[in-house]
Amino acid sequence: MSDALAPPAPAGSAVLPRLLPFVAAVFLGFLAIGLPLSVLPLHVHDALGFGAVLVGVVVGLQSVATVLTRRHAGILSDTRGPKRAVLTGLAASALAGVCYGLSLLMPGGSIGALAAILCGRVVLGFGESLFMTGALSWAIATVGPRNAGKVMSWNGIAMYSAIAAGAPAGLAIQEAGGFGALALAASLAPLAGLAVAAMVPAVPVPGGVRMPFTAVIGLVLRPGLGLALGSAGFAVLATFAPLLFAARGWDGAGLALTAFGVAYIAVRLVAGGLPDRLGGKRVAAGSLAVEAVGHLIVWQASSPTMAVAGAAVIGLGFSLVLPALGVEAVKRVPAQNRGVALAAFVAFFDLSIAFGAPVAGGLVGSWGYPAVFLAAAGAALLSVLVTATDRHS
Numbered sequence: 001m002s003d004a005l006a007p008p009a010p011a012g013s014a015v016l017p018r019l020l021p022f023v024a025a026v027f028l029g030f031l032a033i034g035l036p037l038s039v040l041p042l043h044v045h046d047a048l049g050f051g052a053v054l055v056g057v058v059v060g061l062q063s064v065a066t067v068l069t070r071r072h073a074g075i076l077s078d079t080r081g082p083k084r085a086v087l088t089g090l091a092a093s094a095l096a097g098v099c100y101g102l103s104l105l106m107p108g109g110s111i112g113a114l115a116a117i118l119c120g121r122v123v124l125g126f127g128e129s130l131f132m133t134g135a136l137s138w139a140i141a142t143v144g145p146r147n148a149g150k151v152m153s154w155n156g157i158a159m160y161s162a163i164a165a166g167a168p169a170g171l172a173i174q175e176a177g178g179f180g181a182l183a184l185a186a187s188l189a190p191l192a193g194l195a196v197a198a199m200v201p202a203v204p205v206p207g208g209v210r211m212p213f214t215a216v217i218g219l220v221l222r223p224g225l226g227l228a229l230g231s232a233g234f235a236v237l238a239t240f241a242p243l244l245f246a247a248r249g250w251d252g253a254g255l256a257l258t259a260f261g262v263a264y265i266a267v268r269l270v271a272g273g274l275p276d277r278l279g280g281k282r283v284a285a286g287s288l289a290v291e292a293v294g295h296l297i298v299w300q301a302s303s304p305t306m307a308v309a310g311a312a313v314i315g316l317g318f319s320l321v322l323p324a325l326g327v328e329a330v331k332r333v334p335a336q337n338r339g340v341a342l343a344a345f346v347a348f349f350d351l352s353i354a355f356g357a358p359v360a361g362g363l364v365g366s367w368g369y370p371a372v373f374l375a376a377a378g379a380a381l382l383s384v385l386v387t388a389t390d391r392h393s
Contacts, residue, residue, distance in 0.1 A: 015143050019154050021200045022139040025086065026158040028193030029131045032093040032124060033062070034166020035186045036100065039174045044117065047179070048110040058117060060354070065125025067350045070343040071213055073133040077339030078210060082138035083202040085339070089130025090194040096124035097187030104180055127190070131197075132159075133346070137339040140330065141203040146276060148330045149283075152323035153272030157265055164261060206336040216340045219332045222390045223280070223325040224348035229383035230288050230321040231349050233295055233376035235356035237314055241298070241307070244369040250304040256311040263315030268323075275320060280327035281387055283320055288384045291317030295377035299370050310373075317380070322349065325387070 041055045077085040099120030106112030132155075139151040174182045217224075237260060245253035275283045294317055297310030326345060333341040360372040 015147050015150055016154075018143050019139055019151065021196055022135050022142075022151075023154050023158045025090070025193040025197040025200075026132065026135050026155050027162045028196065029090050029093055029128070029135075029190045030159050030162030031166045031189035031193075032096060032186050033128065034163040035170035035173070035189065036182060037163060037170060038167045039170045039179070039182050040117070043174075043179055044114065048113055050110065050114065054114070058114075058121060061118060061121040062125040062128070063350060063354055065122045066129045067347055067354070069126045069129040070133065070347045070350070071340070073129040074340035074343030075213075076130065077134045077137045077343075078336060079205065081202055081205045082134040082141065082339060083197070083200070085130045085134030086138060086197050087194055089127045089132070089134060090190045090197060092123050092127030092130065093190035094127075094187045094194070096120040096127065097183050097185070097190075099123060100186060101180055101183035104183075129343070131190075131193075133339055133343045135197075136342045136346075138200075138203060140338065140342075141335070142201075145330055145335075147273075149275030149280070149320075149323045149327045150273050152326045153268040153320070156319075156322060157268050157272075160261065160265065206334070206338075208334060208336040210336050210340075211333070213340055213344070216333060216337050217344050220329040220341050220345045222386065223284075223328040223332075224345050226284060226288075226383045226387045226390075227322060227325045227345065228348040228352040229379045229386065230284075230291060230318065230325075231352040232356035232360070232379045233291055233314060234318055235353045236295075236360050236372050236376040237298075237311060239357040240360065240364075240369055240372050241311060244298075244307065244373075245304065247369055248304075250307070252304050252308065255304075256308050259308045259312040260315035260318075263312045264319045267316055267319035271320065272323065275324040275327045280324040280331075281390060284324035284328070284387045285384050287317045287320045287324060288380045288387065289317070291321065292377040292380035292384070293317070295373045295380065299373040299377065301370075321383075328390070 040058055044050050044055050044058050045052070073085055073089070076088070097120070099116050103113040103116035103120075106116050136151060136155060139155070140148050143151065170182055170185070173185050238257065241256045242253040245251070245256070291314055294310050294313030294315075297313055298307050299310075301307035301310055326342075329341055329345040330338065360375055363371045363375055
Protein backbone atom coordinates (compact mmCIF):
# COMPACT_ATOMS: atom_id res chain seq x y z
CA MET A 1 0.00 0.00 0.00
CA SER A 2 1.32 3.41 -0.92
CA ASP A 3 1.38 5.84 2.01
CA ALA A 4 3.35 8.52 0.20
CA LEU A 5 1.71 11.92 0.13
CA ALA A 6 0.27 13.14 -3.15
CA PRO A 7 2.33 15.66 -5.15
CA PRO A 8 1.06 19.22 -5.66
CA ALA A 9 -2.24 19.68 -7.50
CA PRO A 10 -1.83 19.71 -11.29
CA ALA A 11 -3.27 22.16 -13.78
CA GLY A 12 -4.85 21.91 -17.21
CA SER A 13 -4.31 18.70 -19.15
CA ALA A 14 -2.50 17.06 -16.23
CA VAL A 15 -5.75 16.71 -14.26
CA LEU A 16 -7.33 13.72 -16.04
CA PRO A 17 -4.39 11.30 -15.64
CA ARG A 18 -4.41 12.03 -11.92
CA LEU A 19 -8.15 11.37 -11.76
CA LEU A 20 -8.12 8.02 -13.58
CA PRO A 21 -7.24 5.86 -10.54
CA PHE A 22 -10.12 7.41 -8.61
CA VAL A 23 -12.47 6.87 -11.55
CA ALA A 24 -11.37 3.22 -11.78
CA ALA A 25 -11.82 2.64 -8.04
CA VAL A 26 -15.30 4.20 -8.05
CA PHE A 27 -16.30 2.20 -11.15
CA LEU A 28 -15.20 -1.07 -9.55
CA GLY A 29 -16.83 -0.13 -6.25
CA PHE A 30 -20.11 0.68 -7.96
CA LEU A 31 -20.09 -2.68 -9.73
CA ALA A 32 -20.97 -4.04 -6.28
CA ILE A 33 -24.19 -2.06 -6.71
CA GLY A 34 -24.71 -2.55 -10.44
CA LEU A 35 -24.10 -6.29 -10.70
CA PRO A 36 -26.90 -7.34 -8.27
CA LEU A 37 -29.24 -4.53 -9.35
CA SER A 38 -31.41 -6.60 -11.70
CA VAL A 39 -30.68 -9.98 -10.11
CA LEU A 40 -31.77 -9.33 -6.52
CA PRO A 41 -35.44 -8.49 -7.28
CA LEU A 42 -35.77 -11.67 -9.35
CA HIS A 43 -33.95 -13.79 -6.77
CA VAL A 44 -35.96 -12.50 -3.81
CA HIS A 45 -39.27 -12.83 -5.68
CA ASP A 46 -38.81 -16.00 -7.70
CA ALA A 47 -36.23 -18.07 -5.81
CA LEU A 48 -37.11 -17.06 -2.24
CA GLY A 49 -40.83 -16.56 -2.88
CA PHE A 50 -41.35 -13.12 -1.32
CA GLY A 51 -43.77 -10.47 -2.56
CA ALA A 52 -43.31 -7.07 -4.10
CA VAL A 53 -43.16 -5.23 -0.76
CA LEU A 54 -40.14 -7.18 0.48
CA VAL A 55 -38.53 -6.88 -2.96
CA GLY A 56 -38.84 -3.12 -2.56
CA VAL A 57 -37.39 -3.28 0.94
CA VAL A 58 -34.37 -5.25 -0.28
CA VAL A 59 -33.70 -2.80 -3.11
CA GLY A 60 -34.32 0.36 -1.08
CA LEU A 61 -32.53 -0.62 2.12
CA GLN A 62 -29.12 0.10 0.64
CA SER A 63 -30.07 3.71 -0.15
CA VAL A 64 -31.47 4.21 3.35
CA ALA A 65 -28.23 2.91 4.87
CA THR A 66 -26.23 5.22 2.58
CA VAL A 67 -28.15 8.31 3.68
CA LEU A 68 -27.94 7.42 7.38
CA THR A 69 -24.16 6.91 7.27
CA ARG A 70 -23.18 9.93 5.15
CA ARG A 71 -22.31 11.99 8.24
CA HIS A 72 -20.04 9.27 9.64
CA ALA A 73 -18.36 8.89 6.25
CA GLY A 74 -17.65 12.61 6.07
CA ILE A 75 -16.24 12.73 9.59
CA LEU A 76 -14.00 9.71 8.97
CA SER A 77 -12.73 11.26 5.74
CA ASP A 78 -11.94 14.56 7.45
CA THR A 79 -10.33 13.14 10.59
CA ARG A 80 -8.61 9.93 9.44
CA GLY A 81 -8.06 10.83 5.82
CA PRO A 82 -10.12 10.13 2.68
CA LYS A 83 -7.89 7.20 1.71
CA ARG A 84 -8.90 5.39 4.91
CA ALA A 85 -12.57 6.05 4.12
CA VAL A 86 -12.22 4.70 0.57
CA LEU A 87 -10.36 1.54 1.56
CA THR A 88 -12.80 0.82 4.40
CA GLY A 89 -15.79 1.45 2.15
CA LEU A 90 -14.56 -0.82 -0.62
CA ALA A 91 -13.84 -3.58 1.88
CA ALA A 92 -17.37 -3.23 3.29
CA SER A 93 -18.80 -3.35 -0.23
CA ALA A 94 -16.96 -6.61 -0.85
CA LEU A 95 -18.40 -7.97 2.40
CA ALA A 96 -21.89 -7.36 1.01
CA GLY A 97 -21.19 -9.92 -1.71
CA VAL A 98 -20.09 -12.37 0.98
CA CYS A 99 -23.46 -11.88 2.69
CA TYR A 100 -25.25 -12.66 -0.59
CA GLY A 101 -23.22 -15.85 -0.89
CA LEU A 102 -23.91 -16.84 2.72
CA SER A 103 -27.63 -16.51 2.03
CA LEU A 104 -27.36 -19.76 0.07
CA LEU A 105 -26.06 -21.54 3.16
CA MET A 106 -28.26 -20.01 5.87
CA PRO A 107 -30.53 -22.25 7.94
CA GLY A 108 -34.18 -21.37 8.18
CA GLY A 109 -34.99 -21.53 4.49
CA SER A 110 -36.12 -18.35 2.78
CA ILE A 111 -36.26 -16.32 6.01
CA GLY A 112 -32.61 -17.01 6.80
CA ALA A 113 -31.58 -16.26 3.23
CA LEU A 114 -33.52 -13.00 3.26
CA ALA A 115 -31.88 -11.95 6.55
CA ALA A 116 -28.41 -12.49 5.06
CA ILE A 117 -29.30 -10.48 1.96
CA LEU A 118 -30.70 -7.64 4.06
CA CYS A 119 -27.46 -7.56 6.06
CA GLY A 120 -25.59 -7.34 2.80
CA ARG A 121 -27.69 -4.39 1.67
CA VAL A 122 -27.02 -2.49 4.90
CA VAL A 123 -23.28 -3.16 4.68
CA LEU A 124 -23.26 -2.11 1.01
CA GLY A 125 -25.02 1.16 1.83
CA PHE A 126 -22.42 1.90 4.49
CA GLY A 127 -19.63 0.95 2.10
CA GLU A 128 -20.93 3.17 -0.71
CA SER A 129 -21.24 6.10 1.66
CA LEU A 130 -17.63 5.69 2.74
CA PHE A 131 -15.92 5.06 -0.57
CA MET A 132 -17.92 7.65 -2.52
CA THR A 133 -17.49 10.45 0.03
CA GLY A 134 -13.82 9.56 0.48
CA ALA A 135 -13.16 9.33 -3.26
CA LEU A 136 -14.61 12.79 -3.91
CA SER A 137 -12.70 14.38 -1.05
CA TRP A 138 -9.46 12.54 -1.92
CA ALA A 139 -9.62 13.43 -5.62
CA ILE A 140 -10.41 17.10 -4.92
CA ALA A 141 -7.47 17.28 -2.51
CA THR A 142 -5.25 15.64 -5.14
CA VAL A 143 -6.11 17.86 -8.13
CA GLY A 144 -7.16 20.97 -6.19
CA PRO A 145 -10.55 22.56 -5.40
CA ARG A 146 -10.38 24.55 -8.65
CA ASN A 147 -10.97 21.21 -10.44
CA ALA A 148 -13.85 20.06 -8.22
CA GLY A 149 -16.27 20.12 -11.16
CA LYS A 150 -14.09 17.73 -13.16
CA VAL A 151 -13.81 15.43 -10.14
CA MET A 152 -17.59 15.20 -9.72
CA SER A 153 -18.19 14.85 -13.45
CA TRP A 154 -15.80 11.92 -13.83
CA ASN A 155 -16.98 10.23 -10.65
CA GLY A 156 -20.52 10.45 -12.00
CA ILE A 157 -19.42 8.87 -15.27
CA ALA A 158 -17.86 6.02 -13.29
CA MET A 159 -21.02 5.53 -11.21
CA TYR A 160 -23.51 5.46 -14.06
CA SER A 161 -21.24 3.39 -16.30
CA ALA A 162 -20.89 0.77 -13.55
CA ILE A 163 -24.64 0.60 -13.09
CA ALA A 164 -25.34 0.52 -16.84
CA ALA A 165 -22.73 -2.19 -17.47
CA GLY A 166 -23.25 -4.04 -14.20
CA ALA A 167 -26.98 -4.71 -14.48
CA PRO A 168 -26.87 -6.75 -17.71
CA ALA A 169 -23.56 -8.33 -16.71
CA GLY A 170 -25.08 -9.44 -13.42
CA LEU A 171 -27.99 -11.10 -15.20
CA ALA A 172 -25.56 -12.89 -17.53
CA ILE A 173 -23.46 -14.12 -14.58
CA GLN A 174 -26.58 -15.32 -12.77
CA GLU A 175 -27.76 -17.19 -15.84
CA ALA A 176 -24.36 -18.81 -16.40
CA GLY A 177 -23.36 -19.66 -12.83
CA GLY A 178 -26.27 -19.01 -10.51
CA PHE A 179 -26.68 -16.66 -7.57
CA GLY A 180 -23.44 -17.85 -5.97
CA ALA A 181 -21.44 -16.73 -8.99
CA LEU A 182 -23.15 -13.35 -8.86
CA ALA A 183 -22.27 -13.00 -5.17
CA LEU A 184 -18.63 -13.84 -5.92
CA ALA A 185 -18.45 -11.25 -8.71
CA ALA A 186 -20.05 -8.63 -6.45
CA SER A 187 -17.26 -9.26 -3.92
CA LEU A 188 -14.34 -9.37 -6.33
CA ALA A 189 -15.16 -6.09 -8.11
CA PRO A 190 -14.78 -3.81 -5.05
CA LEU A 191 -11.72 -5.79 -3.94
CA ALA A 192 -10.16 -4.92 -7.31
CA GLY A 193 -11.10 -1.30 -6.64
CA LEU A 194 -9.45 -1.55 -3.23
CA ALA A 195 -6.24 -2.77 -4.89
CA VAL A 196 -6.30 0.23 -7.23
CA ALA A 197 -6.99 2.71 -4.43
CA ALA A 198 -4.29 1.24 -2.20
CA MET A 199 -1.65 2.25 -4.75
CA VAL A 200 -2.71 5.92 -4.90
CA PRO A 201 -0.74 8.32 -2.66
CA ALA A 202 -2.58 9.61 0.39
CA VAL A 203 -3.17 13.30 1.01
CA PRO A 204 -2.46 15.09 4.29
CA VAL A 205 -5.31 15.34 6.78
CA PRO A 206 -5.99 19.09 7.08
CA GLY A 207 -5.58 20.62 10.51
CA GLY A 208 -7.64 23.38 12.05
CA VAL A 209 -10.87 23.59 13.98
CA ARG A 210 -13.68 21.52 12.49
CA MET A 211 -17.17 22.95 12.38
CA PRO A 212 -20.14 21.03 13.81
CA PHE A 213 -22.09 18.97 11.30
CA THR A 214 -25.14 21.22 11.65
CA ALA A 215 -23.05 24.27 10.78
CA VAL A 216 -21.72 22.54 7.67
CA ILE A 217 -25.28 21.66 6.59
CA GLY A 218 -26.18 25.33 6.91
CA LEU A 219 -23.36 26.31 4.57
CA VAL A 220 -24.29 23.79 1.85
CA LEU A 221 -28.06 24.06 2.34
CA ARG A 222 -28.74 26.32 -0.64
CA PRO A 223 -26.84 24.26 -3.25
CA GLY A 224 -28.21 21.12 -1.58
CA LEU A 225 -31.81 22.28 -2.00
CA GLY A 226 -31.07 23.14 -5.61
CA LEU A 227 -29.67 19.64 -6.11
CA ALA A 228 -32.68 18.00 -4.46
CA LEU A 229 -35.17 19.89 -6.64
CA GLY A 230 -33.19 19.26 -9.81
CA SER A 231 -32.67 15.57 -9.07
CA ALA A 232 -36.37 14.87 -8.50
CA GLY A 233 -36.80 14.91 -12.27
CA PHE A 234 -34.32 12.07 -12.68
CA ALA A 235 -36.32 9.96 -10.24
CA VAL A 236 -39.51 10.83 -12.14
CA LEU A 237 -38.02 9.88 -15.52
CA ALA A 238 -36.57 6.58 -14.30
CA THR A 239 -39.81 5.58 -12.56
CA PHE A 240 -42.59 6.90 -14.78
CA ALA A 241 -41.23 6.92 -18.34
CA PRO A 242 -41.79 3.14 -18.72
CA LEU A 243 -45.28 3.50 -17.23
CA LEU A 244 -46.11 6.40 -19.57
CA PHE A 245 -45.04 4.34 -22.58
CA ALA A 246 -47.07 1.35 -21.40
CA ALA A 247 -50.18 3.44 -20.69
CA ARG A 248 -50.10 4.87 -24.21
CA GLY A 249 -49.29 1.56 -25.88
CA TRP A 250 -45.90 2.77 -27.11
CA ASP A 251 -42.92 0.50 -27.68
CA GLY A 252 -39.35 1.44 -26.84
CA ALA A 253 -39.57 2.63 -23.24
CA GLY A 254 -35.99 1.48 -22.76
CA LEU A 255 -34.90 3.88 -25.50
CA ALA A 256 -35.96 6.82 -23.35
CA LEU A 257 -33.62 5.83 -20.54
CA THR A 258 -30.88 5.00 -23.05
CA ALA A 259 -31.24 8.43 -24.67
CA PHE A 260 -31.05 10.05 -21.25
CA GLY A 261 -27.91 8.08 -20.35
CA VAL A 262 -26.11 8.75 -23.64
CA ALA A 263 -26.81 12.48 -23.43
CA TYR A 264 -25.84 12.58 -19.76
CA ILE A 265 -22.46 10.92 -20.27
CA ALA A 266 -21.73 12.85 -23.51
CA VAL A 267 -22.13 16.20 -21.77
CA ARG A 268 -19.89 15.14 -18.90
CA LEU A 269 -17.22 13.93 -21.33
CA VAL A 270 -17.31 17.08 -23.46
CA ALA A 271 -18.16 19.79 -20.93
CA GLY A 272 -17.35 18.35 -17.52
CA GLY A 273 -14.96 21.21 -16.76
CA LEU A 274 -17.47 24.02 -17.40
CA PRO A 275 -18.43 24.51 -13.73
CA ASP A 276 -14.75 25.08 -12.89
CA ARG A 277 -14.31 27.61 -15.71
CA LEU A 278 -17.63 29.47 -15.74
CA GLY A 279 -18.74 29.09 -12.14
CA GLY A 280 -21.12 26.65 -10.52
CA LYS A 281 -24.16 28.93 -10.24
CA ARG A 282 -24.17 29.95 -13.90
CA VAL A 283 -23.76 26.39 -15.20
CA ALA A 284 -26.29 24.97 -12.73
CA ALA A 285 -28.96 27.54 -13.62
CA GLY A 286 -28.52 26.95 -17.35
CA SER A 287 -28.47 23.17 -16.94
CA LEU A 288 -31.62 23.17 -14.82
CA ALA A 289 -33.43 25.31 -17.40
CA VAL A 290 -32.52 22.78 -20.11
CA GLU A 291 -33.70 19.94 -17.88
CA ALA A 292 -37.05 21.71 -17.38
CA VAL A 293 -37.47 22.01 -21.17
CA GLY A 294 -36.88 18.27 -21.50
CA HIS A 295 -39.60 17.48 -18.96
CA LEU A 296 -42.01 19.79 -20.77
CA ILE A 297 -41.30 17.95 -24.04
CA VAL A 298 -42.15 14.60 -22.40
CA TRP A 299 -45.25 16.17 -20.81
CA GLN A 300 -46.51 17.22 -24.23
CA ALA A 301 -45.21 14.16 -26.12
CA SER A 302 -47.65 12.88 -28.73
CA SER A 303 -45.38 10.07 -29.95
CA PRO A 304 -42.67 7.80 -28.54
CA THR A 305 -40.09 9.61 -30.66
CA MET A 306 -40.98 12.91 -29.04
CA ALA A 307 -40.81 11.36 -25.58
CA VAL A 308 -37.38 9.86 -26.29
CA ALA A 309 -36.19 13.24 -27.55
CA GLY A 310 -37.44 14.84 -24.34
CA ALA A 311 -35.59 12.26 -22.27
CA ALA A 312 -32.39 13.10 -24.15
CA VAL A 313 -32.86 16.80 -23.40
CA ILE A 314 -33.39 15.93 -19.73
CA GLY A 315 -30.06 14.09 -19.82
CA LEU A 316 -28.34 17.07 -21.44
CA GLY A 317 -29.59 19.36 -18.69
CA PHE A 318 -29.28 17.11 -15.66
CA SER A 319 -25.73 16.03 -16.47
CA LEU A 320 -23.92 19.02 -14.93
CA VAL A 321 -26.38 19.86 -12.13
CA LEU A 322 -24.54 17.90 -9.44
CA PRO A 323 -20.97 18.94 -10.37
CA ALA A 324 -22.00 22.60 -10.84
CA LEU A 325 -23.78 22.84 -7.50
CA GLY A 326 -21.04 20.72 -5.95
CA VAL A 327 -18.49 23.37 -6.92
CA GLU A 328 -20.60 25.87 -4.98
CA ALA A 329 -20.82 23.57 -1.96
CA VAL A 330 -17.09 22.79 -1.84
CA LYS A 331 -15.94 26.41 -1.94
CA ARG A 332 -18.08 27.33 1.09
CA VAL A 333 -16.20 25.18 3.59
CA PRO A 334 -12.57 24.98 4.70
CA ALA A 335 -10.49 21.96 3.70
CA GLN A 336 -10.79 20.34 7.14
CA ASN A 337 -14.58 20.10 6.67
CA ARG A 338 -14.60 19.08 3.01
CA GLY A 339 -15.55 15.44 3.60
CA VAL A 340 -18.51 16.32 5.82
CA ALA A 341 -19.62 19.01 3.36
CA LEU A 342 -19.54 16.59 0.43
CA ALA A 343 -21.40 13.98 2.45
CA ALA A 344 -24.11 16.45 3.44
CA PHE A 345 -24.40 17.81 -0.11
CA VAL A 346 -24.72 14.39 -1.78
CA ALA A 347 -27.29 13.36 0.86
CA PHE A 348 -29.70 15.86 -0.74
CA PHE A 349 -29.44 13.81 -3.94
CA ASP A 350 -30.06 10.60 -1.99
CA LEU A 351 -33.17 12.03 -0.35
CA SER A 352 -34.51 13.39 -3.62
CA ILE A 353 -34.17 10.01 -5.32
CA ALA A 354 -35.78 8.28 -2.33
CA PHE A 355 -38.81 10.57 -2.04
CA GLY A 356 -39.14 12.25 -5.45
CA ALA A 357 -40.88 9.38 -7.21
CA PRO A 358 -43.34 8.55 -4.37
CA VAL A 359 -44.37 12.22 -4.07
CA ALA A 360 -44.83 12.51 -7.84
CA GLY A 361 -46.76 9.25 -7.85
CA GLY A 362 -49.48 10.94 -5.82
CA LEU A 363 -50.29 13.03 -8.89
CA VAL A 364 -50.88 10.05 -11.17
CA GLY A 365 -54.26 9.04 -9.76
CA SER A 366 -55.84 12.43 -10.41
CA TRP A 367 -53.85 13.80 -13.32
CA GLY A 368 -52.23 10.87 -15.13
CA TYR A 369 -48.63 10.09 -15.99
CA PRO A 370 -47.89 13.23 -18.05
CA ALA A 371 -48.58 15.40 -15.00
CA VAL A 372 -45.53 14.09 -13.16
CA PHE A 373 -43.29 15.45 -15.92
CA LEU A 374 -44.95 18.87 -15.65
CA ALA A 375 -44.30 18.73 -11.90
CA ALA A 376 -40.67 17.76 -12.56
CA ALA A 377 -40.31 20.77 -14.87
CA GLY A 378 -41.69 22.96 -12.11
CA ALA A 379 -39.20 21.52 -9.61
CA ALA A 380 -36.30 22.19 -12.02
CA LEU A 381 -37.45 25.78 -12.54
CA LEU A 382 -37.79 26.26 -8.79
CA SER A 383 -34.22 24.99 -8.49
CA VAL A 384 -33.17 27.65 -11.03
CA LEU A 385 -34.74 30.26 -8.75
CA VAL A 386 -33.05 28.85 -5.64
CA THR A 387 -29.69 28.82 -7.42
CA ALA A 388 -29.94 32.19 -9.15
CA THR A 389 -30.98 34.03 -5.98
CA ASP A 390 -28.18 32.55 -3.88
CA ARG A 391 -26.01 35.52 -2.91
CA HIS A 392 -23.24 33.57 -1.21
CA SER A 393 -19.80 34.51 -2.55
